[in-house]
Amino acid sequence: EEKVDVLTKEGLSQEDINQYILTDIHLNVRSFFNQKNGQSSNLMKFVEDDVIQLTKELKHLAEKELNCKFDRRFIHFLSMHMESFLKRKKQVDVLNTKEIDEIRETYPKEYAVALLFKNRIEKLFNIVVPEIEVIYLTMVIQSIRTLEENKRVGIVVAAHGNSTATSMVEVAKELLGSTPIIAIDVPLTVSPVEIVDRLVQGIKKVDEGEGVLMLVDMGSLAMLESKLEQKTGTKIKTISNVTTSMVLDTVRKVNYLDLNLYAIFDSVQKDFMEFIDKQQHVFGKKKALVSICTTGSGTAKQLEKILTIISRKVSQEPIKILTVSSIKLAANIREIQKEYEIVATAGTKNPKIDAPHVSLEVLIEGQGERILQQAITKETIRYDEEPTEGNIVVRELCEENLRKYLLFINPYLISEILLEWLNHVQDELEMELSNTVMIRIVMHTAFALERMIKNEPLAFPEDEEITPQLENICQKTEKTLQAVEKKLKLTLTRDEKLFIATIFADEM
Template identity: 45%
Template sequence: MKRIEKVYQALLDIWQECEKQDFLMKPGSSAKELAEQLNLTRANTSLELNKLVREKRVLKIKSYPVGYLPIKVLEEKLQIQWDHQIEEITDLSTFVHRPTRKVKRNPFEMMIGSNNSLKKAVFQAKAAVYYPPNGLHMLLLGPTGSGKTFFANKIYQYSIFEKLIDEDAPFESFNCADYYHNPQLLLSQLFGYTKGAFTGAEEDHAGLVEKANGGILLLDEIHRLTPEGQEMLFYFIDHNRFNRLGETGFKRQAKVLIICATTEDPNSSLLETFLRRIPMTIQIPALNQRSLRERIELTKFLFEKEAKRVQRTFVIDIDVINALINTAAYGNVGQLQSHIQLICAQSFLHNLHEKNKISIGIQELPEEMLSQWSSSSKNIQRSREIEELVGVTTVIHPSEKGLDEEYEGLNIYEIIEEKVKILENEGIPEAQIHQYILTDLHLHVKNFINNKAVNYNLLKFVDPTISNLTIELKKIAEKNLGVRFDRKFLYYIGMHLDAYFRREKKDKLLSQLDIHTITSDHSREYEVAQLFKLEIETCLGVFLPEIEVIYLTMLLVSIETVEEKRQVSVLVVTHGNSTATSMVQVAVELLGAAPIVALDMPLNLSPDEMFQRILHQIEELETENGVLMLVDMGSLAMMENKLMEKSGVTIKTIPNVTTLIVLDVVRKINYMDLSLAGIYSSVMKDFLATVQLQDNGRAKAILSICTTGRGTAKKMEQMIAGVLQNSTEESVEIITVSSLKIHQAMPKLIEQYQILATVGTKDPKIDVPHISLEDLIEGSGDKVLRQAVGLPYEKKQRKPKNTVVKDLCQDALNTYLVYLNPYHLTDLLLDWTKELQMKVETTFSNILILKLVVHTAFAFERVIKQDSLTYTDPWREELKEPLEVVSNTIKSLEEKLVLSLSEDEKIFIAEVLLNE
């Protein structure tokens, strides 16, 4: 779990148990309180709390000290809906009694993914409902179950929220497929009918258009509406007039915002005249197109709904969430909900006599999903991918309290027993079962030690004999493994042994694993576990079975991996009253806690006094892996040998320290497993050379390289400037260069500039990072680019706009096309790629669009040159579908250009599509 989620979870845990008066009397939790509880620095805790405020999950109370409250719990306890535009206040008790402040939440903000996968859809919906005078009619596209009806409801709620329609305005929903085989009945439902209009019409009946007057009408599966019905509907859209079946003339009036929804390609199923009257098309992504975090949030949300229905707390194993979001062959939220309801129903049935808590393990998965989960080779990798977002178990309460990642039971025997049995029944090899269990233990121990604030007072609940025994076991492990364990490990082992000996039905042991594999792979840990066995049996007078020795062996392996990593310590020493402190503070705020200390040296100190202060500071550091000293002057660097001699500590010194060097060092210590020598060499190679070049008076530069040195290079220059804008105060020039002349130009550029990185279509092979054009367009090159100028990476970078892709296409075609107009052809081909995307029901990457446009343009040019390509590779069956799509969609383009592509050229285009 990431640090920000730990802080948020701790805040939730504190305030979920509080009453309404506690919120009004105490001004929130302070950063200091949370830091002490989580064993974090106050600065890091404050940093994460302010991020949570900006994310609108936490409210800041500007008291002394500053307090923080989780908005989710605040809304529940005070029974209000908070205005999320307000991030901080001075006095909550005064504030909540103002009626004007008890505002409703923006319905779109409450949707999972509103700021990510659904961000564009939300923006389009807002623009549509606000468009004067009465909003734009909308068409929602997306696969079955992706949430189109849900999204339409949110549009309705948002319209009320913004007072665009009345609070009691109607929302009518109609599925056109229900009456598909009876067009007359379908139209009568939409527009109503008069008595005698058809057989069975015994009285006048108002239709949905009439009932939705002043509100919103959702027409689902609109592709099932007959052409006659579409014509009647677009007449109503144009004139706000309609007639019931059996009436003459269009005398009735209604003002209705229409939202249509379909799973089909609207161009193939709806009249063009009808589509022109639905100007806003909104794509709702399938579940498998949404981010991992969103899928997990949706899964938890759906489990929470079921927990409320059965009024039980669910304890969900990580593999259940893993299977739900990864192994099921579906792409919609509706199917996910069905699976979750089935899992919860089975779990409820198996735990009928459990009044409070129900455990949900992999044994509750539907048979087909369990089979997919057990046979997948990617499960271990997937568990590791989601472990930052969920713990080994997730607890979901039935109340509004929300989600709690902490599982209070330390003993996971039952979970593992059940998992081993299922894997054995599925015929999984013993070695793979061993790896599954070891992974579970890794996650379990990591979740417990890293994600939980340990309260050492809990040790008083452990039997004193067990407590004393664990101290001896700690000594045995440290002596034989050559490592040191802190109190967290002692606490964990003590609670684990206490749970084991209190456990009922001790004869229900773990299924037998391949003991030989475990003992050979982890022989040292197995030897220590056998020593544990002797000590436990001697101390407690009990027999410890061999399988428990194996279990303890695996625990030792897991616990070793979560022992605090010994890092290189860093000492920043500069002259002045606060220079070093400021540098270190910036680095820690940006990159998180690290073993780094600042030492500010007053200018009036003598060299001997400086030496003694540095020596004293080094002696207080953790020096097992050495100390890296960052200093501002050469006189301090010259003390290195004398300091090593006096302290006995290995020291490396880097002079001319700057804030960017400190940032680089902290980043490498936190995220790269390097020794002292490795960090020193890395900084000297990657960063200090830059400082030395700067000293030689050369300006910093980034090279933008393309074929001509114009068009594409200029577009890249704009993109590079966008990445670096407002990121650094240093001046960095962006120089455009032709790849055709790069070798002649490079010596002069190296002499004139300090080149930090190169970007573009050709790698000049000089000793600096190179970012390809593809990486820059897709956004992955931003990280390399920012690191090249010594900046921390920001995940939320700007995304390249389609206009950039268009310019790049035009530039490439303008350079190479001879006969065809590159500007006209680019527009035609980009429109064609949009049609392709609709046909294959996916969104293309910018790189794929670029490839398709350029490749297809050259294909048409080859037709004119009578030099079309011949496809000589063996035919592959998987090419059939993409070839059919390419052939069908490119017909209109061939007609406009009066050029026909050969079948072989179309196969090559299908290859481009298939390879992506």
């Protein structure tokens, strides 16, 4: 309610304020639930005993009605919420009638439970619980239930030796508790076929539907990622040079942070950059990829992230990613060559050295990734093979740009969902899109979904002819978008879908 006052004084519209508050309630619950389970003894310091006893009763009631189980955090959070309600002297209607109706319709089971809560609270404390508080309770129950049902990223630790992986996993479990993690020990006598079989079984055991992060000791295991994805149907990311510290960090992130597979993968890699750099060979020059742009920042920094991901996909040996300005490039390159072996460069200007160069255009269009892989591994990559990691460039550029502009939608999550959707659309339309077009479609569709949250859909021009071809493409687009809409609980208007279909039509 205090936030409503502040936002109103800032001149925000009622609709924008409502969206902020709805988001804030969910984030508040998420923040609380990401804490550890303890502190039950401290609850008495903040909440009256009769409130705690009632909340325990309401917990059992909610579990029975919703056919699910809540842990102790349900009691902690709801007790504090109820204590706050009982002490408030006023009640501000943050939501309007239309939005209250929408919440009732969207979460009917949670609303029905909130009404049961209302009756018990009124009977015990002899007070009137207003409808807006029932709506608050509905959103609180829905947020808690959503977090209780959250599926976690699975972890597979694989290392050569009879018990190397097992030892690391046992330490992690003892220090940080249970998590979807499994150790795969790889004795030197085990055949490659058996290694793959063991990894497949391990991945299936820990996969909760959110993908699996593999932590391995050698690049040879990392190179199995594509094959394992095909055999398991699971999204997999791999990090080499596993250590006990890395396993602990990963388990902590999976248990206590609300991150998807790609965000955890990026976070663990960044945390261990310094450690990996220290593992460089003592003798000889260290290897490097060089990212180049006019200023040495901006575009080059974005390139740096892409080059890091590509290099770690194909090399068990850590490769330094260096960013330089194209101004005085020759002098900068000479300085780098004193300490590093430059295996390839990428960016706005070709330094013309004895190493492959990939321009921004080639990298964005998709061929640059193969060139860089070949330069790093010194092996010829056949063009009839699947790339080791599809859409690295597309994913990174989409996430980078969406992070700047999206307010309500998670840029990492929407990039993952829309790239998966694009694969289905291309199959449905029997077409293959360039990286540039894929980026354009992901960006446009993400903005369209954001517009639906803000209730600001675009209108398709009335004077624009809807040809039979466009109508056919729109129907197929609409069909493939159903899965996206279901995941996000959003529905795009026909006009927004026509705009998306137009992009596909332009490429046919």
